Amino acid sequence: MKDVLDRFEEVAENPQTCAFEWKKETGRPVVGTFCSYAPEEIIYAAGALPYRMLGTGGAKGYSDAYLQSYCCSVVKNTLDDLLSGELDFLDGAVFPHTCDSVQRLSDIFRLNMKNSFHLDAVLPAKLDTPSAAHYMKSVLERLAGDLEERLDTRVTKQDLTDAVLVFNRIRNGLRTLADAGMDNRINITAGELHTISRGVTAMDPAEAADLLDRLCTFIQPKAEPGSGPSKRIGLTGSVCGVPSVYETIEQAGGRVVLDDFCTTERYTDFAVDESADPLPAIAARYLKKADCPCKHSSLYSRGERIVEKAEKRGVKGVIFLLLKFCDPHAFDYPYIRDMLELKGIKSMVFELDDEQSVHAQFRTRCEAFMEML
Amino acid sequence: MATPDEKKIKADKRLREIMTEYYIEAKTPKEQTGKKIAWITSGGPVEPLHAMDVIPIYPENYGAMCGAAKMSTELCEKAEEMGYSSDLCSYARGDIASAAVNGGPIGGLPEPDMLICCNNICGTVLKWYQVLARYFDVPLFVLDTPVCHTGYEKETDIYVRHQIGEYVAFLEAVCGRSFDYDRMDEVGTLSVKAQKLWQKVLDTTVNKPAPMTCFDAFFHLAMIVTLRGTQTAVDYYELLLEEMNDRICKGISKVEPERYRLIWDNLPVWYKMRWFSDKFGAHNAGFVADTYTSGWCGTLPYLDENDFLGSMAESYTRIFLNTGIDHMADNIVKMVEKYDADGVVFHSNRSCKPYSFGQYDIQRIVGEKTGTPCLMIEADMCDERKFSETQVETRIDAFIEML
Amino acid sequence: MITAGIDIGSTTAKGAILKDGHIEAVTVMSTGYDPKGAAETVFQTLLEKAGLDRKDLEAVVSTGYGRKNVGFAGRSVTEITCHAAGARLLSPTAATIVDIGGQDSKVIVLDSTGKVADFTMNDKCAAGTGRFLEVMASALQIDLASLAEFSARADATVAISSVCTVFAESEVISLISKGEKRENIIAGIHAAIGSRIVSMAGRVKARPPYIMTGGVALNRGVVRVLEERFQSDVTVPELAQVNGAVGAALIAADRNG
Numbered sequence A: 001m002k003d004v005l006d007r008f009e010e011v012a013e014n015p016q017t018c019a020f021e022w023k024k025e026t027g028r029p030v031v032g033t034f035c036s037y038a039p040e041e042i043i044y045a046a047g048a049l050p051y052r053m054l055g056t057g058g059a060k061g062y063s064d065a066y067l068q069s070y071c072c073s074v075v076k077n078t079l080d081d082l083l084s085g086e087l088d089f090l091d092g093a094v095f096p097h098t099c100d101s102v103q104r105l106s107d108i109f110r111l112n113m114k115n116s117f118h119l120d121a122v123l124p125a126k127l128d129t130p131s132a133a134h135y136m137k138s139v140l141e142r143l144a145g146d147l148e149e150r151l152d153t154r155v156t157k158q159d160l161t162d163a164v165l166v167f168n169r170i171r172n173g174l175r176t177l178a179d180a181g182m183d184n185r186i187n188i189t190a191g192e193l194h195t196i197s198r199g200v201t202a203m204d205p206a207e208a209a210d211l212l213d214r215l216c217t218f219i220q221p222k223a224e225p226g227s228g229p230s231k232r233i234g235l236t237g238s239v240c241g242v243p244s245v246y247e248t249i250e251q252a253g254g255r256v257v258l259d260d261f262c263t264t265e266r267y268t269d270f271a272v273d274e275s276a277d278p279l280p281a282i283a284a285r286y287l288k289k290a291d292c293p294c295k296h297s298s299l300y301s302r303g304e305r306i307v308e309k310a311e312k313r314g315v316k317g318v319i320f321l322l323l324k325f326c327d328p329h330a331f332d333y334p335y336i337r338d339m340l341e342l343k344g345i346k347s348m349v350f351e352l353d354d355e356q357s358v359h360a361q362f363r364t365r366c367e368a369f370m371e372m373l
Numbered sequence B: 001m002a003t004p005d006e007k008k009i010k011a012d013k014r015l016r017e018i019m020t021e022y023y024i025e026a027k028t029p030k031e032q033t034g035k036k037i038a039w040i041t042s043g044g045p046v047e048p049l050h051a052m053d054v055i056p057i058y059p060e061n062y063g064a065m066c067g068a069a070k071m072s073t074e075l076c077e078k079a080e081e082m083g084y085s086s087d088l089c090s091y092a093r094g095d096i097a098s099a100a101v102n103g104g105p106i107g108g109l110p111e112p113d114m115l116i117c118c119n120n121i122c123g124t125v126l127k128w129y130q131v132l133a134r135y136f137d138v139p140l141f142v143l144d145t146p147v148c149h150t151g152y153e154k155e156t157d158i159y160v161r162h163q164i165g166e167y168v169a170f171l172e173a174v175c176g177r178s179f180d181y182d183r184m185d186e187v188g189t190l191s192v193k194a195q196k197l198w199q200k201v202l203d204t205t206v207n208k209p210a211p212m213t214c215f216d217a218f219f220h221l222a223m224i225v226t227l228r229g230t231q232t233a234v235d236y237y238e239l240l241l242e243e244m245n246d247r248i249c250k251g252i253s254k255v256e257p258e259r260y261r262l263i264w265d266n267l268p269v270w271y272k273m274r275w276f277s278d279k280f281g282a283h284n285a286g287f288v289a290d291t292y293t294s295g296w297c298g299t300l301p302y303l304d305e306n307d308f309l310g311s312m313a314e315s316y317t318r319i320f321l322n323t324g325i326d327h328m329a330d331n332i333v334k335m336v337e338k339y340d341a342d343g344v345v346f347h348s349n350r351s352c353k354p355y356s357f358g359q360y361d362i363q364r365i366v367g368e369k370t371g372t373p374c375l376m377i378e379a380d381m382c383d384e385r386k387f388s389e390t391q392v393e394t395r396i397d398a399f400i401e402m403l
Numbered sequence C: 001m002i003t004a005g006i007d008i009g010s011t012t013a014k015g016a017i018l019k020d021g022h023i024e025a026v027t028v029m030s031t032g033y034d035p036k037g038a039a040e041t042v043f044q045t046l047l048e049k050a051g052l053d054r055k056d057l058e059a060v061v062s063t064g065y066g067r068k069n070v071g072f073a074g075r076s077v078t079e080i081t082c083h084a085a086g087a088r089l090l091s092p093t094a095a096t097i098v099d100i101g102g103q104d105s106k107v108i109v110l111d112s113t114g115k116v117a118d119f120t121m122n123d124k125c126a127a128g129t130g131r132f133l134e135v136m137a138s139a140l141q142i143d144l145a146s147l148a149e150f151s152a153r154a155d156a157t158v159a160i161s162s163v164c165t166v167f168a169e170s171e172v173i174s175l176i177s178k179g180e181k182r183e184n185i186i187a188g189i190h191a192a193i194g195s196r197i198v199s200m201a202g203r204v205k206a207r208p209p210y211i212m213t214g215g216v217a218l219n220r221g222v223v224r225v226l227e228e229r230f231q232s233d234v235t236v237p238e239l240a241q242v243n244g245a246v247g248a249a250l251i252a253a254d255r256n257g
């Protein structure tokens, strides 16, 4: 098991190097993407490695000449990576529609990328109407066509079906592991799960699927007894690249049993229908997967999902990790907090300045929160 | 030199009257007016509401009023108490709080019967209207207008057109009667008329000296936002246009002598309008145009007077905030040429990310293409706590020295 | 039973020894740059004051920002929980504790049994903390301790609109150069802190009776602003500064008892 975990960690820690090596070995293109709504299946079907740009951090400062100080660190760090030349290995980038900041990031990328193509996949913001569903499908068809042109290739139905199978395996594997980890049926911490999910974003999908399958063989049928006195904690909020929060929560006496971040729960939710025509099936998945606050479906969908999962997993308290200047999540926080409160689930909100570095106060707050529960 | 009295724009008075009447009607109990109320985003399609005799209410217009009355900061603080981050758009924070405590100069807006949200200006409005829909528990219609980064695609047109149909059906359901297509044609014609007049009003500042500044335009904008599609708006802008032409004949301007002609980008700083106008005025600099007020007539080329409903999809989707930043930069370049401007002032607005992010690239493009000096000022349109007078003052002085 | 609580804050280190629920000794000193050393000194002073020896103590709990630096403590508990515990002894009726220290400020809401029901802390920004007052005092070139005195003489409150400490500092400087009275500016500074705290309090549904602890509680000007904004009395307990340390000592006893 250790070698598999090590491999995920290696990629999670050096995503750029790993993607670049993949490119050298296979001679195939790498396409950068943003957000859990990027239709990776299509990019992979077009023969490229979908590489999720999450920003490596380190406040390189290049982006300060392009973006104001009141921009979230995910966007700033990603632009830093581009401007510092670290993303020069990309053959192109695909930006799906998400929040306002990413719309502008996409424009800035388009104007400042060198020698690589740029595509917008302006997905619908609304997910709950037939016209939006139809539009979703058309946008994906256009994207497939654009990719064919840019990568000088053909995307056949078979390519799409193959890609769907691989990504279904990945998401299914991640989900199975997460469930098992949280029920104590496998010796994997929430922090390790997070690392795995980060590794998946920059790895050959086929390799990722195989590794996940291997990990799943270690799952025990029954839960290990005695998880100790730890308090069961749920995590939600903006996309999160800070494994150290898991450690801090554990040291404070908490156990993460619900992880609703963008690279975990919101990424793995819902499989593509393998028996249907692949492109419409892919479109259908992006309409139905756990929604992110940039999208509009029902008014309470996110709150309901989080409350339901929290109750199912016996969560005592929920920690909202909000990234500073992330508007979509900041708008959703008060109502979800209230919904949890109605169910007697306490919550705490913590604002992160930069995903990559957690302020010392977080420790104190976590400890106080555990003491309160 | 014109006297202070001559410098005043006479139509101001009429505008105040109309806006007062408008808010009085809106605040009159519904049993008396028999009209339903819709809250709608500033870039939203208001014409079908007028066609259905629904009173449109613009929280953003009210946000501007609160800001100008320096009442926003308090409301923003209230929203923060409710759990909303202080980094969110101050219109949204102010409105969410005002709904809860009936705040602001007219003691809160009349409660809505429906909510109309069009995301052609930002994603913030989508979140904001979701909050409102939960709070008031009334039907919400979302008009989803995909961003046109590089162009207007066919599938976008199909999608938005389809939604215009859904919008009509939504109104029929909420109002309980069928849509009046004949009325819609009339309203559409009036809307196009008002937009053309507004464009003409804005064009008068091509004249040297300009008969008004953008600070006047920010004020006179109220009508094109809230009442386009009505005869009132058409009449008003005819009056205003006449007055502007008269001022041109008489050579009256706000800034005398007008030494520098500037362009303003982004929303105004509502609580500091006077201050900015005086500050620049003292250097004989006047703002002859801005990117904000022209936003309400910028899509005229896509509108078809004879098929308003049919052309709504394209015209509402292609408003400048919903395009790529290179397109936004070109818009400014054209303005610099058209108005023969000497400089561009960018308001980097902490509230409005879609309008502000990209300004550095825009500044670069404008500088390269026109050679005009640019100034970036950081503030917030309503939240006074985000404004540092001393810092901004120094920058303005240095900028003027550069011109 | 005899227990001790050691509270290592960013500016001051505090300690308390309790014997069967009664306070035997308390002490306050500056933390300086050596939290470990400060903890040791506080402990020694306490023992001397109480006339006790180390081995007389059955348990020691550390708290505060430097709580992990207290090697001799059996365990550490956050200042939030300790403040709640301290209030149970020192101000048993309190429902809300406003604690404004040097680097951070907190609002702690207690349930009917005196346990923490909810809490919040300032974000990274220093507005609403003792640090904010320090910066402003130095911009005005007056002693931190005399801020309250000055604000008491104010005949108006000058609005300080900026929330960021750096902005507010330049705002204050420009107000001085405009000839505003220092008294009135200080009243404005206190009002600005008040706004921050009230907004934090709103987020956790704070309710009266209020008590205030932490170094800034010594500034009557801030307390008065909070009373106005909360429209309620805000009591500063006599032992406000050692409230957290007392709480830690109580918690130490609870574990054993």
Ligand code: SF4
Binding pocket: A072, A073, A074, A075, A098, A099, A100, A101, A102, A238, A239, A294, A323, A325, A326, A327, A328, A329
């Ligand atoms: S963290 Fe929030 S603001 Fe930043 S890119 Fe993600 S959704 Fe957008």
Ligand code: SF4
Binding pocket: B060, B089, B090, B091, B092, B121, B122, B123, B124, B125, B267, B351, B352, B353, B354, B355
């Ligand atoms: S100011 Fe900007 S963010 Fe706020 S509602 Fe208007 S467009 Fe949206």
